[in-house]
Amino acid sequence: MAEFVRVDSSTSGHTMDKSITLPPDEIFRNLENAKRFAIDIGGSLTKLAYYSTVQHKVAKVRSFDHTTKEATGDNLYEISVQEEVTARLHFIKFENAYIETCLDFVKDHLVNTETKVIKATGGGAHKFKELIERKLGLKVDKEDEMTCLIKGCNFVLRNIPHEAFVYAKHADSEFRFQTTQPDIFPYLLVNIGSGVSIVKVESEDKFERIGGSSIGGGTFWGLGALLTKTKRFDELLQLASKGQHTSVDMLVKDIYGGSYGSLGLTGDLIASSFGKSATADKEFSKEDMAKSLLHMISNDIGQLACLYAKLHNLSRVYFGGFFIRGHPVTMHTITYSINFFTKGEVQALFLRHEGYLGAIGAFLKGAEEDNPNQYSWGENYAGSSGLMSVSPDMNPMQRARSGTFDMLEMDRLEGKLVNLPLLQDASSYIPDTVDLTEDAHAREYWLYCFEEALDGVVKRAVASQPDMPEAAERAEKFRQKYRHKLQTLRHQPFAYGSLTVRSLLDTREHCLNEFNFPDPYSKIKQRENDMALKYYQKAVKCLDELSWEERQYALVRGVLAGNVFDWGAKAVSDVLESDPEFGFEQAKRQLEERPWLVDSYDQWFERLKGPPHKCAMFFVDNSGVDIILGVMPFVRELLSRGTEVVLASNSGPALNDVTNGELQILTESIAAMDPVIQAGLREDRLTLVQSGSSSPCLDLSRLDKVLAMVVRERKTDLVIIEGMGRAIHTNYYAMLRCESLKMAVIKNSWLADRLGGKLFSVVFKYEVPAPSQHSAALTPS
Amino acid sequence: MYLNVEKRKTQEKCDITFPWFGMDIGGTLVKLVYFEPKDITAEEEQEEVENLKSIRRYLTSNTAYGKTGIRDVHLELQDLTLCGRTGNLHFIRFPTHDLPAFLQMGRNKHFSSLHTTLCATGGGAYKFEADFRTMADLQLHKLDELDCLIRGVLYIDSVVSSGPSECYYFENPTDPDRCIQRPYTLENPYPLLLVNIGSGVSILAVYSESNYKRVTGTSLGGGTFLGLCCLLTGCSTFEEALEMASQGESTRVDKLVRDIYGGDYERFGLPGWAVASSFGNMMSKDKRESVSKEDLARATLVTITNNIGSITRMCALNENIERVVFVGNFLRVNTLSMKLLAYAMDYWSKGQLKALFLQHEGYFGAVGALLELLHPS
Secondary structure (H helix, E strand, O other), rough: OOOOOOOOOOOOOOOOOOOOOOOHHHHOOHHHOEEEEEEOOOOOOOEEEEEEEEEEEEEEEEEEEEHHHHHOOOOOOOEEEEEEEEEEEEEEEEEEEHHHHHHHHHHHHHHOOOOOOOEOOOOOOOOOOHHHHHHOOEEEEEEOOOHHHHHHHHHHHHHHOOEEEEEEEOOOOOEEOOOOOHHHOOOOEEEEEOOOOEEEEEOOOOEEEEEEEEHHHHHHHHHHHHHHHHHOHHHHHHHHHHHHHHHHOOOHHHOOOOEEEHHHHHHOOOOOOOOOOOOOOOOHHHHHHHHHHHHHHHHHHHHHHHHHHOOOOOOEEEEEEEOOOOOOHHHHHHHHHHHHHHHHOEEEEEEEOHHHHHHHHHHHHHHHHHHHHHHOEEEEOOOOOOOOOOOOOHHHHHHHHHEEEEEEEEEEEEOOOOOOOEEOOOOOOOOEEOOOOOOHHHHHHHHHHHHHHHHHHHHHHHHHOOOOOOOOHHHHHHHHHHHHHHHHHOOOOOEEEEEOOHHHHHHHHHHHHHHOOOOOOOOHHHHHHHHHHHHHHHHHHHHHHHHHHHHHHHHHHHHHHOOOOOOOOOOHHHHHHHOOOOOOHHHHHHOOOOOOOOOOOHHHHHHHOOOOOOOEEOOOOOOHHHHHHHHHHHHHHHHHHEEEEEEEEEOOOOHHHEEHHHHHHHHHHHHHHOOOHHHHHOOOOOEEEEEOOOOOOOOOEEEHHHHHHHHHOOOOOOEEEEEHHHHHHHHOEEEOOEEEEEEEOOHHHHHHHHOOOOOOEEEEEHHHOOHHHHHHHHHHO | OOOHHHHHHOOOOOOOOOHHHHHEEEEOOOEEOOOOEEEOHHHHHOOOOOHHHHHHHHHHHOOOEEEOOOOHHHEEEEEEEEEEEEEEOOOEEHHHHHHHHHHHHHOOOOOOHHHHOOOEEEEHHHHHHHHHHHOOOOOOEEEOHHHHHHHHHHHHHHOOOOOOEEEEEEEOOOOOOOEEEEEEOOOOOOOEEEEEEEOOEEEEEEEOOOOOOEEEEEOHHHHHHHHHHHHOOOOOOOHHHHHHHHOHHHHOEEEEEHHHHHHOEOOOOOOOOOOOOOHHHOHHHHHHOOOOOHHHHHHHHHHHHHHHHHHHHHHHHOOOOEEEEEOOOHOOOOHHHHHHHHHHHHOOOOOOOEEEEOOOOOHHHHHHHHHHOOOOO
């Protein structure tokens, strides 16, 4: 059964100071523009949801008018900072004890008066109905709990990468996050509240309660309270985590003396829960009884879940409800039970934002007219508190933290994000090359690396806004926020799902945005673009003078040398900063000589002798020399061969990566000097698309819908990915259904070392999908 | 039950020496079946050694042995032909923790001098094998408990012809006023789901006499009911626990659907009387203080029984089997649980599933062991 029963907060025994002073602006953010409230009141926690708009600054580029171009000096385009309004969802979780204080705060800061209704769900909604209506002056509109739960579940599964995880108590990393599946349906949701509800979800609106059990969280709590005279649920779990069930349960070996071999039942298996308390005439410890009870209930739920999963042929089973919520003890026992009953065929899955599902669902019910499901949403790392540490025992610190406030913020993204249609297997695609939650050594290095780089980022941020006197103060706030995030991740690497170089970079971008540094590199990019453009014609002329054979190699070296210009890499940004004369030619000299660290140039070269590709999709990297002197000549050659080219660049700024807005201006300007590019644009053989991302890395499972459409329409048969962020930190192992070329220069000595190379080692990875993966793997190398 | 093979076998003569025992040593109870020959000739009587006579007299003239041994007289099968011999089959049980006393008695009565093979099944046959040897100088012939169980069930059902029908069901299980026990003839028994509720529970899918598989099991069984009752109420025997349960009210302990929704939860087709959370009311301190021991015993019984019911129902669906036979000593003198199971099977399957019960509920393993002695399979 669902969380039909939520127990009064009085019985859960919390005695909180209700007059606590909140740090409200930190918690209830963007209340001024808030609308569409929803609330989920559970047994001990309240979850408040609202939709708001956030005004923040974005850097926009605009081409100078051609007629006045001569008069504006060197600059090709101008940069202006504009205010942009984006949509954000806010979710705040707090103890029921604070409800009155929180409602007061919300009322006082609510400016928007259009809101008339608040959607409510959860067992406590009824109890607090009158209070909410009085305090907020809103009409409480109650929504069905299970419907809200499922809606919320669909939403997080669809929009939050690494939402679901497998729990492994004794592994190096307790949490193993799952990659987002392109299709989340069908799945089974086992909600363990007071009782258990087992729900089969087949599509957004189609779900059915296919079963349940009365033996659930309420049984553990109620029976546990009777047996141990312990009142609180948390305390019972704590008792259980210290107990030994073998003194209370009758095991197979207590009956057989050993295992029951012919059935494969091991001696340690429980034959009869509480079986020893029926015969042994002695006192049992509270801890042992609690442990036995926990096993009994977890095993029973696990068994039923497996039987239902089998009957309905479902392999994805998510567990939620107050019995599970963030408790390592119950996640462990449920996981154990599922493994036992399915012999590892089904994995128990848990959700990072499980506690928010009801609130999210209630909110979505109320926001149907805004069509929230037609957009993609992204977790804002700056505003979300992340998963709490639950390992290994529940220590008082963590309990204290759960007693405060927890936040989740989701940004509405432009349009809907989809898979690259060329992924070989979208369901097993993992963008990131290294999972730092599993690799402690790499984690330590990168956390250190990002902390080290922080001063430089702060300096750059301040320098990017010379006209704003408060920039220094904001930059300092950014420093504190990001440093705090890094510290959190040091202790809880799993706080935002898998920890990766990409997530560290993205978190930094989110934090910069949060403090209105939308594009710290805009001026640098502008200067470098202007400078590089001056050399374009000369570079092309040099290439044209080479023989075909020499030119192919020079073009590849050009892309690689261009890729050395990267402000994101510390080793390079030091050089760039100290030696502005560091030029394209010098970069070429820095490059490793062949054979490169990863070198399939010969195969690529052979391929070029063959027929031209139909269409190449090029995921570009940096501004300036990289895009103009490295990538464009390469593109030009492809066009000359008769290959259509699509340039995919970031939708929003990240470091010195070229954005789609900038690239449009640059391409037009190059077309003005280069007939090949001009013809390409005119004949629609060269097109520009945005990737849908604002990250220095690349997630091929979350791309702009238009990009995917272009890939299909143009029958793309070559994907080129350039740069460390997109081709090494991510996608290094990505398998595509067409030919692919991954090119990058390793500008980090630690990483170079890891990969067996040195600073400025080259990765040139040309791959052709094998006709059959199996036979390819069997071919001796 | 359709069982000519076993019937025919038992009519063939064999020359196994007396005494004939079959034993099933479970986690909580030892079940013993003893065949008392009634066709002993004068000649045989002459030859019969004193020890054998004394054992026969001791077992057949008493209905209780020591402090805890009991003979279930009402189950006795008279004038049974077994192995060409005619006699009575007796059914005896005692707690497993009194096994040392039993072995001591065997030693005192020089049981080992009879050179008989003692066929035993259940986990205890393995666990106590050494004790039998050292304490009573007896060699056990160990047998698989599920093989014995199925053999025993099929045999007993085939031989019981007079008296109350071995197999029965409850008519109108969903209507307490009209719910009555009815005999059932298992003519074409296969496939059937056999649910053995002892200390724990084993669920078997049986497709023929020799083709069966253990589908699953649960640790929430008879041992759990008694164990929790002992802890919650301070009782110490199964009979006491059942007696208390019969006088209690589980709805004071459990949280029902109607306690939450005021009635049925129509969105999901859940009736108001269904239990939403077993022991759910016990989360509240006030309610913990207001319930009686009898209420707690009743709630424990209902919780365990319903849980067995729902696991069984899921197995029946997964295995596509419509007939379920419940056996095991948890059902002994436990009409409450049997009616609950009958109700649960019928209600939640919308009449698709039939719950069947057998008179000799807990003794089939021991019977199977005895058959193994006479006709090794």
